[in-house]
Amino acid sequence: MRPVLLSGGTLVDPSQDLNEIGDVFITDGKIVGVGRSIEGPEEADVIDCAGLIVSPGFIDVHCHLREPGREDVETIATGARAAAAGGFTAVCAMPNTDPVTDNQAAVGFIVRQAQRAESARVYPIGAISVGQEGKALAEFGEMVGAGAVAVSDDGKPVASAQLMRTALEYARTFKIPVIDHCEEPTLSAGGSMNEGIVSAQLGLKGIPAEAEEIMVIRDILLARLTGGHVHLAHMSTKGSVELIRWGKERGIRVTAEVCPHHLSLTEESVRGYNTNAKMNPPLRTAKDVEALREGVKDGTIDLIATDHAPHHYDEKEREFADAPNGIVGLETALAVIVTNLVETGHLNFSDLVDRMACTPARVFNLPGGSLKRGAAADVTVFDPKARWKVDASQFASKGRNSPYDGMPLVGRAACTIVAGSVVFRSGIPVRGREKMNRTRG
């Protein structure tokens, strides 16, 4: 593997309070030099990053890669490539596969498939309960030993408070977070969108915000009781943000994530029965979007995750109530955040990198999240000003179910580097073998 020099980009790394133009020099899969003018061996691939931002690689802690079981809609390989195309150097794959990833062999399978993909890193998440049935605890120890970085029954809530409590306590041994999909099932049963004026007009059963908030406060209280670390998946309501703030003020070990779509779209997108606006938790109201944006800004919401959920075109092409929940998000996440939070002034790029790279690494105890000397060379290079129109038919993911299809957005990944190898590059050339002996002012 040849050394790589990322030259002349704006280095944004909140882990080092870095925000200035400079170079990053990578050798043997590690970052060996960061700064204004770097000298290195004569033979290096030089990537011209002028006008671009160079940051620690983005990490998506919540996505669905569908393998094993539904390789027709996504595989670990296509998912990893989609991640790379979106600027992500690592993703965590949820275990609601078929069969469910609830044992060490299944976890090992994902690790192996990820290695073969040779693209973005894929860390498996193991199930909380066997078969995700919400009854018996899965073998956390063996799954972690095989490579799992967290446990979750996502797709479903952990309906039993007793099971959630036990999971939080048991997970402490392995120092992993327990991720919960917060949804009170009896309140949400049969619902297909947010409960409100739009659902009343469209004649669709709604899911009230309270269905999420009831489980949010339950999980926060259980984290208090057990001292465990609960991570709340895909937050969608103003109430949830307020409850998380309450929990953090009291030092409870709760962390939370939000998805780009809950920061940019509302229930109005469902009008016309658009199944590409159907996901769980559903799109809510403008009030909720604003509260979530504030939450991301002030850190109440720790990080941004995509909940990338590919579905087959045929499955989405049906009556709204029957269509499956979920949209893809790996390849639009960066642009949606730049367009809806940075361009609106809620976040600056330092915050963006923090929420998409540094904090995910920290919360989930993953390598990466920093451009420090000696760190693994997982780097994201992106164009913060690129204007482009989303074309789902061009996605690297097999999934095309995106509500952003056809929309103009700002911000795009230009180059993604994992362990020193370029796994994605678009629009910027690599110049090889350039003499490095030059200094810059």
Next chain:
Amino acid sequence: MTGTLGKDLLGLESLTGDQIRLILDTAEPFKEISERAIKKVPALRGSTIVNLFFENSTRTRISFEFAEKRLSADTVNVSVAGSSVSKGETLVDTARNLEAMRIDMVVIRHSASGAAQFLAERIQSNVINAGDGTHEHPTQGLLDILTLRDRFGDLKGRRVCICGDILHSRVARSNIWGLTKLGAEVAVCGPRSLLPNAIDEFGVRIFDRVEEAIEWAEALNVLRLQFERMTAGYIPSAREYNRVFGITRERLDRAPRDILILHPGPMNRGVEIDSDVADGPHSVILDQVTNGVAVRMAVLYLLAGGKPELAEAAKGGSGRGREERE
């Protein structure tokens, strides 16, 4: 005023007051046809209409069938039980198959809200929504409004209260849309567990007790208590519902004026409405049924509209404008 309704009739939400009035005005002469000895006019002769009913409904289907046959159309009834997911053939495929058979119009009733729009977006035939999930039932709304108009004349300012399970009722939604567009004052009355939370934003008054509704209203549209729609127990029992919300003779006798009684049918006698009210002097329930056929004929007539581009072509030869067709 002649106007067009577009390709489909999916609901009353998207119609203007003028369009609704056009349909009602058009229904008037069609009432007379049902009084003739030969109840048939050739207006839709040669048209093929499919009644695609994914949900059981004898009365609506029969009403549409009469409307279609009285316009001399050829009709085909297709009943599909169960949702498309459990059936195997998806709604998309059903739509394409119909289109391949060159159907002119489809009347669809389906248990999923949005199914009529889904179909309309995928086929060229005219699509008429005969009830989609809990979303809209536009021809029912229209015939209810026509029945009220027959008695009241102008609907502006008239006070109409819809009673019952508003949450699950497509008839309620269509009525609310249609009546408010024609300037009527609309109220709803029922247990809060059967009203959508967002009902405040619909622009209607809310009565928690039926006595208050009767005090206020000039007409009551009494909805059927839909046992089949309730997936969980929204109210404890039919017996209590009748005791608290039933439209009974005793309650109506205390009203300050005569109140018109409407019901979309079928009635649960003794639950939401008592027999002596349903069969009483102020009930216009049977008029609703008569008007139903006329309204559906009007809708079919207006939607199966002429093709203006053919009119242009015809004008070239021996075709002439309307005034000339002597």
Next chain:
Amino acid sequence: MTTKTTTVLDARAVERTLKRMSVEIVELNHGTDDLIIVGIQRRGVQLADRLVKMIEGGEGVTVPQGSLDITLYRDDLQTVGPRPVVGPTHLPWDLEGKHIVIVDDVLYTGRTIRAALDELADFGRPASISLAVLIDRGGRELPIHADVVGKKVEVGEDERVDVMVAELDERTEVVIVPKSTA
């Protein structure tokens, strides 16, 4: 190409013509027994009104009067464009054994009368049907003829005949106007 309006019959002339037509109708039907006058929407109805009054004046009998809207029987319904408004039809009698006189303002291609005959057939089987028109402008496309004609008129290719009645329009008059006139 004509650009001006020609008056064929003014209000008084229309009255006189209708008077003569009313006498002819009674003569043709050998009296007023079992006679029903049916006006075609729209202006045929107003003309029928006047004829019935004149027959009443002449014979002392008020002949039953019906109205017929032929829109739903038009042979061009599919191509005419936006749906024409359907007017009221009023024929509340058993037609068996009756002598129907259809009244219309202008007879031209004959298609309106063809539609009227089809519609009447759906109502029953009269003993006879005859046709009275105020203006016959020729140009038949079907084998239809009028039994009682007010006035025969020659009309050019680029012209048409307009019949106006005071009940609906500002005045009673029959004029020839260029086709392009609104």
